[in-house]
Amino acid sequence: MRLQLPKRLPDVSFSIIKTAESKTLEAFFYSGGSWTTARVGAHSAILVRHPLGAFLFDTGLGNNVDEQFQENMPFWLKPFMAYQKFGSAQVLLAEEVKKNPIRTIILSHLHWDHASGINDFPDAEVWTTRQEYDWAMGPGAPEGRYIQSQFSGKEVKWRFIQFEQVPYENFEQSLDVFRDGSVVLVPLPGHAPGAIGMFVNLRSGKRLFAAGDTTWTLEGFQLPAHKFWISSLLVDHDKRETEQAILKVRRLMQEYPQMLIVPTHDEKAQGNIGFFPRFFR
Structure with missing residues (x-):
């Protein structure tokens, strides 16, 4: 299935919210990156407005992240995972x-x-997949990737995504969230066992694909390239599945050069689109 007749879509818009950033050498972001060039990474969420209600794709770093980080991140990983929080984004979002x-x-x-x-x-x-939930809540959830206290409370209102056997673009399964073609979820395992991606289709004809952490930068899809091997070892669940996901998104980029591909941590790519409170329609 492909997007057809975008003018028939509902009035949907999206905005990228940068909740924090980090800075390291480009080489750590993707294999083949420069060892002399610094690169900024973003911790972002995507806010989508739909006539049936607003939602977030990911949350970025929340109000209590400092406490979560200090209490749960292994000491040896803290230098690698350090961040600078953007309080102004939280105020605007509120x-x-x-x-x-x-x-x-x-x-x-x-x-x-x-x-x-x-x-x-x-x-x-x-919303998440059952596979991702079970892995994240299980005893084998890797230290430094998951902080179970963020989502283990009984008060969390879970809904498990059930993908349908409906092909969408070059994905074999999909879920049309509002049944109107505006927001479509697809499975994208590799970086995490139950990871997903999201298409947002706008009435203007603009399209976004949120690629999560399949790669940390657009270069990962363009070259293509994995994360730097140490980075991948620390954060990726299955390197072979991750490579398959990279190639799948790369093919999508080649077929739709105008599509906005958004890796969650690529501050440069996100900055070229624009940050909250700017909305795209």
């Missing part, structure tokens, strides 16, 4: 939520820097 309450949080996966803000939205239903 104002936005007063006008458009967040009814749903859809998570690309449950790693700590994507699920940190779940408890900031206690009324929201939280």
